[in-house]
Amino acid sequence: MAIDTPALLIDGDRLRANVAAMAAAARDGGVALRPHAKTHKMVEVAALQLEAGAAGLTVAKLGEAEVFVDGGCEDVLIAYPLIGDTKLERLVALARRARVAVALDSLEVARALAEAGAEIRVRIEVDTGQHRAGVLPGDVAALAREVAALGLHVEGVMTHEGQAYAAEDLAAATHEAAVKMREAAASLPDAVVSLGSTPTARFAAREPGVTEIRPGTYVFQDRTQIAHGAATPKDLAAFVLATVVSRPAPDRAIVDAGTKVLSSDRLNAPGAPVDFGAIDQTGWPLVRASEEHGIVAVPPGASLRIGDQVRIVPNHVCPVVNLFDEAVVVEGDREIARWRVAARGLSR
Numbered sequence: 001m002a003i004d005t006p007a008l009l010i011d012g013d014r015l016r017a018n019v020a021a022m023a024a025a026a027r028d029g030g031v032a033l034r035p036h037a038k039t040h041k042m043v044e045v046a047a048l049q050l051e052a053g054a055a056g057l058t059v060a061k062l063g064e065a066e067v068f069v070d071g072g073c074e075d076v077l078i079a080y081p082l083i084g085d086t087k088l089e090r091l092v093a094l095a096r097r098a099r100v101a102v103a104l105d106s107l108e109v110a111r112a113l114a115e116a117g118a119e120i121r122v123r124i125e126v127d128t129g130q131h132r133a134g135v136l137p138g139d140v141a142a143l144a145r146e147v148a149a150l151g152l153h154v155e156g157v158m159t160h161e162g163q164a165y166a167a168e169d170l171a172a173a174t175h176e177a178a179v180k181m182r183e184a185a186a187s188l189p190d191a192v193v194s195l196g197s198t199p200t201a202r203f204a205a206r207e208p209g210v211t212e213i214r215p216g217t218y219v220f221q222d223r224t225q226i227a228h229g230a231a232t233p234k235d236l237a238a239f240v241l242a243t244v245v246s247r248p249a250p251d252r253a254i255v256d257a258g259t260k261v262l263s264s265d266r267l268n269a270p271g272a273p274v275d276f277g278a279i280d281q282t283g284w285p286l287v288r289a290s291e292e293h294g295i296v297a298v299p300p301g302a303s304l305r306i307g308d309q310v311r312i313v314p315n316h317v318c319p320v321v322n323l324f325d326e327a328v329v330v331e332g333d334r335e336i337a338r339w340r341v342a343a344r345g346l347s348r
């Protein structure tokens with residue numbers, strides 16, 4: 001199997017196992033699964049998720065939504081406030097082709113949506129502790145009333161409980177977010193109550209009142225998820241394949257993967273080491289990186305030679321995928337497909 005490097009490598013068997021496991025967790029909890037497609041950005045992966053029973057997809061950007069609707073998805077949540085005439089025109093067009101919901105946390109965005117006449121549903125974004133976008137739970141009822149008065153259909157509430165990534169106790173962090181979401185949804189009859197993140201999804205699925213989960217990273221998993229106990233090394237389904245291009249010192253190997261393929265994201269877990277990823281087979285960390293060079297700290301006597309290929313486990317897989325045009329899909333030692341990262345770079 002000759003693969004030119006650096007390459008984004010997907011383990012097809014593990015990917016399918018991860019997709020099936022989260023689908024089962026959602027089924028067992030009696031909640032809908034609306035995976036966040038920003039992790040993979042590939043229509044082939046979306047198709048696997050939908051075949052496994054996902055109710056639809058979540059995306060961050062309109063451009064991603066367009067790609068997945070083109071690819072056959074009929075139900076998307078754009079979990080991001082949409083601003084500006086250009087986007088609203090595209091949204092109106094998209095809503096003619098698929099069932100579209102949009103998250104918002106302000107009357108300004110709601111007014112623009114109403115004026116554009118888009119056939120869409122609205123979810124009120126709630127801040128359950130991440131302190132990114134979102135209104136506080138106690139402010140949802142008033143905003144929902146005002147949005148509904150504009151003629152928009154408010155179908156529920158959503159949050160990204162990203163604060164869990166800094167928590168020591170994931171179950172407790174999830175419970176806290178779920179309590180806030182129940183409060184947020186109290187005034188809305190039959191509301192969709194949606195939480196989203198890979199490390200919290202299995203807990204969220206069992207929380208009373210939660211109707212939907214939106215994990216993204218679970219399809220591939222990464223070092224951050226392992227650090228949180230949300231994955232084991234056997235679940236890792238995406239790697240950066242790199243080649244050793246220099247061995248300038250006994251304790252140092254240089255690989256052809258720097259920040260332009262690994263991103264600069266650090267491991268997102270309390271007390272985590274500061275590095276750029278690690279070699280899958282040995283755990284040797286990439287202790288430094290420049291744009292095109294990854295510097296691997298190797299033990300003395302390590303057998304790594306110039307020309308050897310290594311699999312690097314990303315700290316955070318989502319931005320890594322966004323840096324590749326295509327993924328090489330393998331099963332065992334066999335390359336079985338190349339998938340286009342169709343929504344890569346679509347940040348508008």
Ligand code: PLP
Pocket residue numbers: 036039058079159160196197198199214215216217218
């Ligand atoms: N929903 C929203 C709005 C998000 O921003 C994210 C992640 O950034 C997710 C869901 C999925 O989270 P994760 O990648 O932890 O699974």
